[in-house]
Amino acid sequence: MDESNISFFDKEGRRLDGRRVDELRPLKIEVGVLARADGSCYIEMGGNKVIAAVYGPREVHPRHLQEVTRAIVRYRYNMASFSVEERKRPGPDRRSYELSKVSREALEPVILTSYFPRSVIDVFVEVLQADAGTRTAGINAASVALADAGIPMRSMITSCAAGKVGDQIVLDPMKEEDNFGQADMPIAMTPSGEITLLQMDGHLSQDQFHQAMELAIKGCRDIYNLQRKSLIDRYNQLENVEAEPVEEVKACD
Amino acid sequence: MTNVISEIRKDFLYNLLLKGERSDGRSFEDYREISIERNLISKAEGSALVKLGKSQVLVGIKMQPGEPFQDSPNRGVIITNAELVPLASPTFEPGPPNETGIELARLVDRGVRESKAVDLEALCIVPGKQVWIIFIDVHILDDCGNILDASSLGAIAALLTTKVPASKFGLGDDYPLPVKDIPIATTAIEFSDVAMFDPDSDEESIANTKLTVITTADGSICGMQKSGTGVLSPDQVYRIVDIAGEKAKEIREKFLEA
Numbered sequence: 001m002d003e004s005n006i007s008f009f010d011k012e013g014r015r016l017d018g019r020r021v022d023e024l025r026p027l028k029i030e031v032g033v034l035a036r037a038d039g040s041c042y043i044e045m046g047g048n049k050v051i052a053a054v055y056g057p058r059e060v061h062p063r064h065l066q067e068v069t070r071a072i073v074r075y076r077y078n079m080a081s082f083s084v085e086e087r088k089r090p091g092p093d094r095r096s097y098e099l100s101k102v103s104r105e106a107l108e109p110v111i112l113t114s115y116f117p118r119s120v121i122d123v124f125v126e127v128l129q130a131d132a133g134t135r136t137a138g139i140n141a142a143s144v145a146l147a148d149a150g151i152p153m154r155s156m157i158t159s160c161a162a163g164k165v166g167d168q169i170v171l172d173p174m175k176e177e178d179n180f181g182q183a184d185m186p187i188a189m190t191p192s193g194e195i196t197l198l199q200m201d202g203h204l205s206q207d208q209f210h211q212a213m214e215l216a217i218k219g220c221r222d223i224y225n226l227q228r229k230s231l232i233d234r235y236n237q238l239e240n241v242e243a244e245p246v247e248e249v250k251a252c253d
Numbered sequence: 254m255t256n257v258i259s260e261i262r263k264d265f266l267y268n269l270l271l272k273g274e275r276s277d278g279r280s281f282e283d284y285r286e287i288s289i290e291r292n293l294i295s296k297a298e299g300s301a302l303v304k305l306g307k308s309q310v311l312v313g314i315k316m317q318p319g320e321p322f323q324d325s326p327n328r329g330v331i332i333t334n335a336e337l338v339p340l341a342s343p344t345f346e347p348g349p350p351n352e353t354g355i356e357l358a359r360l361v362d363r364g365v366r367e368s369k370a371v372d373l374e375a376l377c378i379v380p381g382k383q384v385w386i387i388f389i390d391v392h393i394l395d396d397c398g399n400i401l402d403a404s405s406l407g408a409i410a411a412l413l414t415t416k417v418p419a420s421k422f423g424l425g426d427d428y429p430l431p432v433k434d435i436p437i438a439t440t441a442i443e444f445s446d447v448a449m450f451d452p453d454s455d456e457e458s459i460a461n462t463k464l465t466v467i468t469t470a471d472g473s474i475c476g477m478q479k480s481g482t483g484v485l486s487p488d489q490v491y492r493i494v495d496i497a498g499e500k501a502k503e504i505r506e507k508f509l510e511a
Contacts, residue, residue, distance in 0.1 A: 105482050
């Protein structure tokens with residue numbers, strides 16, 4: 001609570017975990033980790049461990065939610081009760097309702113929903129371990145899982161936060177920086193720079209806000225490269241394994 | 254359920270926009286007429302009825318002693334709730350709050366909390382045992398657009414009139430709630446590359462992106478939220494944030510500072 005007593009930087013200006021102010025936490029993305037889902041992705045962003053699954057396009061239940069001209073998108077952000085220090089009561093709370101809404105709205109602009117009228121694309125995100133930035137990790141994983149499910153999209157979505165600690169703008173705050181910091185600003189965007197999610201709480205001057213935006217955009221670009229690489233790697237791998245049967249089918253006609 | 258608006262009305266609004274106009278003659282940055290009536294509810298510790306154009310929002314504050322949170326034993330507690338009651342709009346349905354209602358309540362809460370508007374340390378009665386709990390209840394009465402700005406304005410206006418009901422609980426004399434900042438939320442919709450502030454309900458239903466910016470008295474930003482299924486460019490965001498700061502200052506000076 002008392003932010004003045006904590007020093008967030010060492011003498012060389014490095015952060016509690018040794019990062020520079022504009023550095024992301026270690027990032028790991030794995031594609032296609034679940035067998036039943038149409039698309040899935042596991043992501044580690046620092047101490048966050050998040051898994052996303054995509055089902056659909058499939059029939060909408062309850063039926064009255066159907067849209068005649070497009071698919072609806074549902075997004076469920078859920079935290080495991082063991083994912084945080086103090087056990088979280090299972091099930092949705094007000095925070096997860098809000099996060100589900102803004103995360104869905106972060107992805108919907110790029111999904112070509114008009115291809116699948118009367119159907120639903122379900123995105124389920126489970127936070128297995130939380131360490132500040134779970135919504136951004138969830139969106140990053142969901143975007144990869146959507147691609148893995150073969151859902152037509154205009155582009156990928158990448159998400160990243162900037163924060164303020166000790167009057168300094170930092171990229172990708174970790175738990176201590178989030179808890180005792182002065183501001184947190186998660187964004188999501190397309191590779192071409194269209195913002196699809198923007199939230200902020202805390203205290204930022206106009207200048208600091210501009211700095212935070214630039215830093216978060218930079219972070220997103222780095223994460224995008226890894227999202228892209230993990231998808232390409234995954235499908236290269238699949239291609240190598242399944243190359244032969246595909247050739248045979250072609251030979252038939 | 255969503256607001257239904259006819260194609261012809263949509264076209265009309267769009268064609269006006271191309272000429273730089275809005276259906277009620279405002280400029281893109283103008284707010285509708287604002288009025289605030291205070292202390293309408295004598296049973297509440299503080300209250301405010303905000304009219305923003307035809308939108309009406311009533312905010313009531315109730316306070317009672319209770320237990321603090323474990324991680325902040327010496328601080329009062331704020332609990333914000335919003336009711337989108339079915340009397341306020343054909344699109345509101347009875348039942349537990351849906352995600353729109355939850356988002357609204359959480360944004361009103363964010364403004365009050367992150368601006369540190371209420372001096373929560375001053376609301377400690379017995380450290381670790383008993384603190385004041387502030388319930389901010391937002392009651393939407395008529396949704397003619399931009400109920401978020403109206404709710405946020407109502408919350409701070411009501412807090413400014415709130416008296417801590419100490420005598421009712423045998424804790425000494427009543428005293429005014431210590432309020433240190435005045436956060437103002439300003440919302441703009443993005444439509445066809447134009448930012449329109451204080452959208453009415455028709456304008457809300459033609460746009461698919463909204464940005465709310467909450468600013469404090471020193472001109473800093475204490476909260477932001479993009480809502481809706483569209484996109485914004487960084488430049489659009491910067492522009493809206495700039496204007497939002499100016500608008501918030503005007504509203505703060507005109508309606509909330511004595």
